[in-house]
Amino acid sequence: MANVGLLFVGAVLFLDGMMLLGKVDARSAAIFNLFVGGLQVLTPTYLIIAANGDPRKILLASGIYLFGFTYLYVGVGLLMGLDTTGVGYYSLFVSIVALGFSFVSFRLIKDYPFGAIWLYWSFLWMLFFLLLGLKMESLTQYVGWVTAIEGWVTGVIPAYLLLAGYWVHTDEIAIALGAFAVVVFGGLWVFTRRQAPPRPEVAQGTPAGSGGY
Numbered sequence: 682m683a684n685v686g687l688l689f690v691g692a693v694l695f696l697d698g699m700m701l702l703g704k705v706d707a708r709s710a711a712i713f714n715l716f717v718g719g720l721q722v723l724t725p726t727y728l729i730i731a732a733n734g735d736p737r738k739i740l741l742a743s744g745i746y747l748f749g750f751t752y753l754y755v756g757v758g759l760l761m762g763l764d765t766t767g768v769g770y771y772s773l774f775v776s777i778v779a780l781g782f783s784f785v786s787f788r789l790i791k792d793y794p795f796g797a798i799w800l801y802w803s804f805l806w807m808l809f810f811l812l813l814g815l816k817m818e819s820l821t822q823y824v825g826w827v828t829a830i831e832g833w834v835t836g837v838i839p840a841y842l843l844l845a846g847y848w849v850h851t852d853e854i855a856i857a858l859g860a861f862a863v864v865v866f867g868g869l870w871v872f873t874r875r876q877a878p879p880r881p882e883v884a885q886g887t888p889a890g891s892g893g894y
Contacts, residue, residue: 684843686724686745691836693717693752694805698829701821707759714756721749737790744782744799747775751806769814772806779803793855794848798835801862805831823873827866834861 693713700710725745732738754768783799786792808824811817842848 688840691832694832701825711756711759714752718752765813772809776803776806797858
């Protein structure tokens with residue numbers, strides 16, 4: 682059941698990335714955020730009830746709420762036109778807690794691919810904090826690309842491999858995830874900085890150009 686939810690987490694991250702890049706209307710993206718947010722609250726609730734008190738199963742299920750509440754918060758915020766500061770600072774909370782789940786995956790469960798994936802999520806939610814909480818709007822294009830890519834790398838592809846029974850060679854998957862993050866996200870940073878519009882300049886007493894995104 683959790684793997685099905687992971688598939689749709691990938692979908693909503695891809696959609697939200699496209700929204701940040703200006704390809705999807707914010708209000709239409711809000712509806713899908715509510716759908717996936719509801720799923721990601723119902724799923725861990727069922728898993729915790731079905732865990733019969735097993736601490737490990739409860740721990741693993743509890744992390745799903747972090748993202749379910751994010752998508753619900755984003756969906757409601759977009760529809761109501763709320764200020765983004767609240768979801769931004771909630772994203773900071775998620776980013777920090779995700780580091781703990783990464784530690785658990787690496788050290789206690791020995792699930793190295795998901796240890797890496799939790800680091801991906803911690804990085805992404807920290808970007809959400811910078812963009813939405815601290816209003817660093819110059820990061821919009823970079824955050825949009827990272828969000829869309831993480832939708833596939835941390836959601837759709839792992840979910841499909843898990844559901845189809847192809848989630849094997851996990852040590853190699855973890856190494857590949859680490860290398861991919863460094864190369865792609867580092868390259869994207871350089872690319873988006875080069876694509877950034879110039880700051881406003883004054884020529885012959887008349888403002889020219891535009892800054893920000």
